[in-house]
Amino acid sequence: MTGHLTITDEDATRVITLRRPEKKNALTREMYRAMSEAIDSAQGDPSIRCIVITGGPGVFTAGNDLEDFLKDGTSNTDTPRASDAVKFLYSLAHNTKPIVACVDGIAIGIGTTMLLHCDYVVASSAATFSTPFIHLGLVPEGASSLLMPRAMGHQRAFATLVMGRPLNAEDARSAGFVNAVVAPGHTEAEARKVAREICALPAEAVAISRKLLKTPPEDLTRRIDQESHLFGERMRSTEAVAAFKAFFARKKG
Structure with missing residues (x-):
């Protein structure tokens, strides 16, 4: 487990809490791995009936750590986009447990697109959602190009x-x-209330009904792979590298 993430099991709910406030919960590869493991290990555990994902008060997540993006975009290796992020997305695609997300503050990039895989989302009136992929010379990810048009x-x-x-x-x-x-x-109190409501329902009926409602995992992973391939190509593009460098230059200024 990473120090930037806590996992607690309370009653029948697994609570995944992002804890990197100094970086607005920007996601590192270690955090992706820990979240993926927390979701995957819940699948075969009948005592876990629901999952809550929270960033704590005041922030959800600023998305992927852009320093990782810049390193990947300017490296001399042919490694595709960070596999840890893709593994996390696969975990969301294959997850069979209801997920409740609570967003209190910013949700940027994958901070927004991961919500499309959740079953119930609680937001505070201070929450904001943004997906500035194209501004960074990139393309959408997380199967958002499939799920977002269907949702809205x-x-x-x-x-x-x-x-x-x-x-x-x-x-x-x-x-x-x-x-x-x-x-x-x-947001978190409301999310836990929703989770208790879900946990009180007949588990098998919930699982079957959820499966009927959700986009099939094979469709999700196919789109995740397609987006990830294009994302990896774009990270090495002149547009993207220039956008990352401009971002960090503004931060220093």
């Missing part, structure tokens, strides 16, 4: 994924991928 229609998905327009909590609820909006600081 092509036009809104285009504005979000291609134009990079951010959404606030009410926008996200109107778009269909946030269920409830609560006051800042109250």
Whole structure:
């Protein structure tokens, strides 16, 4: 387990908490591996009926650590996009347990696209959602190019994924991928309440019904692979490397 992530099992719920506040919970490869393991190990455990993913109060996640992106984009190896992130996405695609996410603050990049794999999303009124892939010279990931148009229609998905327009909590609820909006600081309590409600339902009926509702895992992983291949190519593009360098130059300035 990484120091930037905590996993706790409470009653029938596994709670995955991102804990890297100094970097706005930006995701490292170690964090991806830990999240993947937490999800995978819950699959065969009948005592775990639901999973909650939270970033704690004030932030969800700033997405992938851009320093990793810059290293990958400028390295001399032919390694494709970080396999740890893809493994995490595979874990989400193959997951059979209901996932409740609670977002209190920013959800950037994969911080937004992972929510499309969740079953119930609680956001605070301070939450914001953005997918600035194209601004970084990249392409969408996490099967978001498949799931987001299905959730909110092509036009809104285009504005979000291609134009990079951010959404606030009410926008996200109107778009269909946030269920409830609560006051800042109250997302986790609401998420745990929802998890208890899910855990009280007949487990087999929930699992079968969820499977009927979800996009088949093979469709998700096929799109994840397609996006990941293009993402890896784009990370080495002149556009992307220039965008990463400009980002870090602005931070230093």
